[in-house]
Amino acid sequence: MLTKKGAATRLRIVDAAATEIRERGVTAVTLEDVGRRSATGKSQLFHYFPDGKEQLLLAVAQREADRVLEDQQPHLGELTSWDAWDRWRDAVVERYRRQGVHCPLGVLITEVGRHTPAAQAVTGLLLERWQREVRAGIGHMRSEGLVGEHVDPDRAAGAVIAAIQGGVAILMSTGSSRHLESALDLCLDYLRTSASARP
Amino acid sequence: MLTKKGAATRLRIVDAAATEIRERGVTAVTLEDVGRRSATGKSQLFHYFPDGKEQLLLAVAQREADRVLEDQQPHLGELTSWDAWDRWRDAVVERYRRQGVHCPLGVLITEVGRHTPAAQAVTGLLLERWQREVRAGIGHMRSEGLVGEHVDPDRAAGAVIAAIQGGVAILMSTGSSRHLESALDLCLDYLRTSASARP
DNA sequence: CCCGGAGTGGACTCACCAGTACAGTACCGC
DNA sequence: GCGGTACTGTACTGGTGAGTCCACTCCGGG
Structure with a gap:
């Protein structure tokens, strides 16, 4: 229940979030920013991190x-x-x-x-x-x-x-x-x- | 342009903000919380801190x-x-x-x-x-x-x-x-x- | 007493953003 | 190739909170 492609996307999301946060701080970064940077959307994000932002931040x-x-x-x-x-x-x-x-x-x-x-x-x-x-x-x-x-x-x-x-x-x-x-x-x-x- | 009463209110606002922040963190605290705790409202807050939240936080x-x-x-x-x-x-x-x-x-x-x-x-x-x-x-x-x-x-x-x-x-x-x-x-x-x- | 500005109350606007719904598409096992 | 599941795009919702507006009261000086 996590193909190679899926794993890659998940990683891309975490990377994007980490970079955004480094550059602009946690509060300033929105899920849309992460989506834009990782070339994904909200649906992917919530697909891989069902608990939303908090879970993503924890991964970061x-x-x-x-x-x-x-x-x-x-x-x-x-x-x-x-x-x-x-x-x-x-x-x-x-x-x-x-x-x-x-x-x-x-x-x-x-x-x-x-x-x-x-x-x-x-x-x-x-x-x-x-x-x-x-x-x-x-x-x-x-x-x-x-x-x-x-x-x-x-x-x-x-x-x-x-x-x-x-x-x-x-x-x-x-x-x-x-x-x-x-x-x-x-x-x-x-x-x-x-x-x-x-x- | 700042009566005794006004100074007291201003102080009360800063105190309230400081306490709220100590207890619950900056992000969690809203201006309404500060207002409630200091028994004031948004209008006072912006009266004493025209630049809004940022100015208040700086004072804190x-x-x-x-x-x-x-x-x-x-x-x-x-x-x-x-x-x-x-x-x-x-x-x-x-x-x-x-x-x-x-x-x-x-x-x-x-x-x-x-x-x-x-x-x-x-x-x-x-x-x-x-x-x-x-x-x-x-x-x-x-x-x-x-x-x-x-x-x-x-x-x-x-x-x-x-x-x-x-x-x-x-x-x-x-x-x-x-x-x-x-x-x-x-x-x-x-x-x-x-x-x-x-x- | 009365006038002007300091001080106050609270409803309102507006933007933003996390999270959702539901559609469709790509991939994998068989 | 076919069925199902993993994956993806997008439009929408609902709540929230910063900042505004304006009517009002209070108070001190003349």
């Missing part, structure tokens, strides 16, 4: 969430040396700098996620996966003695994720990546110096 | 921005000892924990601020004022030798602000203040240990 959020982690690979998966951490740092900054003022996921969350548990779950899962990878990296560094014993990998990873989120939030509203860079650098500096600091 | 954003800093006082203004920093930390965490899932300012920014320069200026100014106060605190600690010479107060303050923003963003989408606390603690720990760390 899911897609954007996946993309967030994809864009950090392969660096995020192999945080096993300070060089690797620096490469990852640069990749994160670059990714968000390129994205600029538009944070599709953030907007979707504040817009859709507040009241629907499903959308909230998307963010929660993303944060969890993200934090797990960072934590693994910190754990590895610690086991090699490159990060102090007194550092709790989970809390530190949480702090790093928060630092990135905040930096991105500020980037979104000011257009400058300075805060993001400062925040990440402070975290990395903290980890680096922790090995020799008091326990 | 302004008000919320002021409140953000107010709520951190007096701690924010006197970051002159580690005890004071800890009190401030607790005040920030408490403030946002109480605010919970609703970040009126954040929502207003993502909603209004993206395209209107005026709203963007509100955020920009808030961040600037905030960062200046934190920077002053770090500068003071450094001049007393409690923070390392190699720490750049401006960058560190930027990182602290970003950490808070990110912690709050995560608090908003997950309901847990753990990330906010971890992020702030990491920053404070960084500052504390910087005095004895390698330059």
